Amino acid sequence: MATMNMLQAINNALDIAMAEDEKVICFGEDVGIFGGVFRATSHLQEKYGKARCFNTPLVEQGIIGFANGLAAQGSVPVAEIQFADYIFPAFDQIVNETAKFRYRSGDLFNVGGLTIRTPYGGGISGGLYHSQSPEAYFTHTPGLKVVVPRNPYQAKGLLLAAIRDPDPVLFLEPKRLYRAAVGEVPDEDYQLPIGEAEVIKEGTDITLVGWGAQMEVISKAAELAEEQGISCEVIDLRSLLPWDVDTVAESVFKTGRMIVSHEAPLTGGFAGEIAATIQERCFLYLESPITRVTGLDTPFPLVLEKEYLPDHLKIFEAIRESVNF
Amino acid sequence: MMTQYVHQPAFMTGDEFSIETFSLLNPDGELYPGGEEPALTRDHARRLYQAMLATRILDERMMAAQRQGRLSFYMQCTGEEAAVVGAAAALDDADMIMAQYREQGALMYRGFSIDEFMNQLFGNELDYGKGRQMPIHYGSRKLHYMTISSPLATQIPQATGYAYGQKLAGEGHCTLTFFGEGAASEGDFHAALNMAAVHQVPVIFFCRNNGYAISTPSTEQFAADGIAPRAFGYHMHVIRVDGNDALAVYEATRQARKIAVEQNQPVLIEAMSYRLAAHSSSDDPSGYRAKSEEEAWRVKDPLLRMQRWLASKGWWSDEEEAAQQESLRREVLETMKRAEKRPPPPLESLISDVYADVTPALQHQLDQLKRHIRRYPDAYPRGAKSLDLTLSSATDTQGEA
Numbered sequence: 001m002a003t004m005n006m007l008q009a010i011n012n013a014l015d016i017a018m019a020e021d022e023k024v025i026c027f028g029e030d031v032g033i034f035g036g037v038f039r040a041t042s043h044l045q046e047k048y049g050k051a052r053c054f055n056t057p058l059v060e061q062g063i064i065g066f067a068n069g070l071a072a073q074g075s076v077p078v079a080e081i082q083f084a085d086y087i088f089p090a091f092d093q094i095v096n097e098t099a100k101f102r103y104r105s106g107d108l109f110n111v112g113g114l115t116i117r118t119p120y121g122g123g124i125s126g127g128l129y130h131s132q133s134p135e136a137y138f139t140h141t142p143g144l145k146v147v148v149p150r151n152p153y154q155a156k157g158l159l160l161a162a163i164r165d166p167d168p169v170l171f172l173e174p175k176r177l178y179r180a181a182v183g184e185v186p187d188e189d190y191q192l193p194i195g196e197a198e199v200i201k202e203g204t205d206i207t208l209v210g211w212g213a214q215m216e217v218i219s220k221a222a223e224l225a226e227e228q229g230i231s232c233e234v235i236d237l238r239s240l241l242p243w244d245v246d247t248v249a250e251s252v253f254k255t256g257r258m259i260v261s262h263e264a265p266l267t268g269g270f271a272g273e274i275a276a277t278i279q280e281r282c283f284l285y286l287e288s289p290i291t292r293v294t295g296l297d298t299p300f301p302l303v304l305e306k307e308y309l310p311d312h313l314k315i316f317e318a319i320r321e322s323v324n325f
Numbered sequence: 326m327m328t329q330y331v332h333q334p335a336f337m338t339g340d341e342f343s344i345e346t347f348s349l350l351n352p353d354g355e356l357y358p359g360g361e362e363p364a365l366t367r368d369h370a371r372r373l374y375q376a377m378l379a380t381r382i383l384d385e386r387m388m389a390a391q392r393q394g395r396l397s398f399y400m401q402c403t404g405e406e407a408a409v410v411g412a413a414a415a416l417d418d419a420d421m422i423m424a425q426y427r428e429q430g431a432l433m434y435r436g437f438s439i440d441e442f443m444n445q446l447f448g449n450e451l452d453y454g455k456g457r458q459m460p461i462h463y464g465s466r467k468l469h470y471m472t473i474s475s476p477l478a479t480q481i482p483q484a485t486g487y488a489y490g491q492k493l494a495g496e497g498h499c500t501l502t503f504f505g506e507g508a509a510s511e512g513d514f515h516a517a518l519n520m521a522a523v524h525q526v527p528v529i530f531f532c533r534n535n536g537y538a539i540s541t542p543s544t545e546q547f548a549a550d551g552i553a554p555r556a557f558g559y560h561m562h563v564i565r566v567d568g569n570d571a572l573a574v575y576e577a578t579r580q581a582r583k584i585a586v587e588q589n590q591p592v593l594i595e596a597m598s599y600r601l602a603a604h605s606s607s608d609d610p611s612g613y614r615a616k617s618e619e620e621a622w623r624v625k626d627p628l629l630r631m632q633r634w635l636a637s638k639g640w641w642s643d644e645e646e647a648a649q650q651e652s653l654r655r656e657v658l659e660t661m662k663r664a665e666k667r668p669p670p671p672l673e674s675l676i677s678d679v680y681a682d683v684t685p686a687l688q689h690q691l692d693q694l695k696r697h698i699r700r701y702p703d704a705y706p707r708g709a710k711s712l713d714l715t716l717s718s719a720t721d722t723q724g725e726a
Contacts (some may be wrong), residue, residue: 025493051493052493056523057519059512059520062517065479065481065482065483065485065486065517066482066485066486066489066516066517068479068483068486069423069486069488069500070490072483072486073487073489074494075493077486092476092513093513096474097476097479097483102681103457103678104472105471105472105678106453106457106472106678108453108454108465108472109464109471166680166682167680242685242686
């Protein structure tokens with residue numbers, strides 16, 4: 001067991017995957033000798049050579065197009081998009097190619113070996129183009145898996161699972177926690193399941209659902225609520241596609257109340273999907289309306305970032321309102 | 326590169342370079358003076374021509390079938406058979422081909438059977454693609470032919486990635502990707518060529534410059550002298566070839582393959598040709614180009630040229646031509662009748678292959694759908710058929726796909 005921050009845990013996962021399987025290949029903008037702008041790929045080129053860890057030209061659609069072909073050939077590409085805000089030039093390659101490769105060929109060909117890593121989210125004074133949470137664009141795309149870790153331990157286990165998963169995975173890394181989140185991480189190889197949520201705190205009065213960096217915020221809100229005698233059950237979804245309906249529904253059967261929180265804008269956000277599904281499954285058990293605590297329906301701001309973000313106080317207020325409905 | 330300074334401003338446009346067109350056979354099938362016949366054996370040359378001929382006949386028959394309403398959609402390779410088949414014939418049969426959509430000739434050359442073509446065109450239960458894509462979206466794993474995808478140019482950077490994997494595997498294979506001059510306007514084209522040059526990848530970028538992107542003539546597609554000069558910007562080997570001359574295409578591609586595989590360098594080939602047919606069965610070229618233009622290209626028919634050359638070698642005869650045409654037409658008609666009678670893929674194929682394994686959520690959606698179809702079977706005849714007959718999932722009765 002070692003103490004690692006999230007970047008070290010991700011770097012460690014990549015190192016393990018590359019050591020184990022020579023078909024694992026890491027590439028993207030600045031990931032070579034520099035080790036990536038956040039250093040997630042530090043020392044990988046030194047260790048495994050330029051053929052297996054390299055810089056690409058500055059062309060996201062090329063990175064993912066290349067990665068799709070490489071995966072179809074049987075390699076295991078781990079492609080980095082430097083910021084999730086810059087994934088959109090590759091949208092066609094991801095949505096029309098990655099996601100449909102197996103289906104359209106009747107399983108003659110697939111790009112299941114592909115993992116796309118990309119840092120997402122706000123809280124780092126990044127403004128419009130270094131802060132976005134684009135998960136909902138991709139959860140609307142059958143054929144992809146979308147995974148978001150909340151801490152170093154989760155990041156290592158989920159990334160190793162993503163790399164070895166038989167389907168292409170979009171791995172969204174909460175960059176605010178890259179260095180801020182520090183925790184115990186086993187040195188050895190381990191995987192955490194894709195498609196399974198985790199109840200990280202049990203409670204009886206209300207269910208709080210989120211993923212990634214938002215889990216820290218949700219947990220803080222839950223602490224405030226507990227001080228007022230409100231017992232919160234906190235669930236980290238971990239995988240958004242596919243997502244674990246059963247675990248969330250089980251919790252809501254018990255608590256009768258639910259809040260979903262994400263940084264992305266409200267309208268069309270993934271919280272809407274969760275709310276719709278849970279009201280269908282748990283209608284007669286609900287004591288109050290399902291509430292979403294999210295970013296505003298605006299581009300991501302800069303100076304007023306704190307005001308925009310769904311912080312612990314906004315969630316705490318939503319908890320109070322739900323419980324007092 | 327060393328910077329060379331000058332002290333008067335001098336602009337360049339690219340007109341400083343002129344790119345010639347490599348050709349071997351004149352329209353009468355005679356070797357141009359100074360040209361050398363490639364070392365093609367009789368069998369290899371005949372295989373090449375027969376694939377061109379089979380493609381022409383398949384296209385004629387299937388377009389007619391589309392006009393009769395038997396088929397929803399079709400696209401012809403007509404006029405470009407030499408470019409497509411000539412390129413395929415210069416590859417190793419285990420090299421990967423990643424095509425755009427008009428390159429059925431390459432698949433024909435590799436040995437895709439008429440039956441396999443038909444099953445895809447009719448999207449029946451034997452279609453490898455399980456009836457999920459529109460007609461002409463063929464694919465074959467055993468023949469190293471990537472399943473076609475409608476979005477244009479997406480296959481080009483994929484070819485770079487595929488070939489990078491081949492290079493690492495070290496088995497001496499390369500990838501050839503086909504695309505039109507219109508698709509070369511997409512960003513994916515630039516991304517692919519630049520990455521291939523930077524990472525020294527054994528890939529051949531084969532541009533079919535057939536003059537049109539649906540109705541848009543190449544003069545409205547780019548201002549430069551075609552696609553070939555773009556290679557300079559990537560520091561890439563490039564050759565322009567007469568796309569109606571199967572021998573020249575063969576030889577250019579053969580040498581390109583050597584560069585790709587032996588030097589790990591990408592090559593761009595621009596084959597100059599003409600789309601003799603409409604863009605697709607949904608298009609009518611009379612709205613945007615003159616008949617006389619088409620007629621001028623008909624004289625340069627790539628089949629006639631290759632046929633004449635073969636005849637001059639004593640490797641083909643009029644009798645063989647007539648017999649082959651007759652037997653191909655019959656085969657196409659017979660297989661078409663069989664293919665259109667085969668049942669559609671089973672309802673389960675709606676949800677398989679989205680992921681490696683069917684997710685519980687998808688299974689739930691299918692179960693709901695089945696209950697609904699059982700209630701209204703007449704409204705969903707295809708789905709109801711597979712429910713009632715409880716067919717096994719679409720399997721390939723002809724062996725490996």
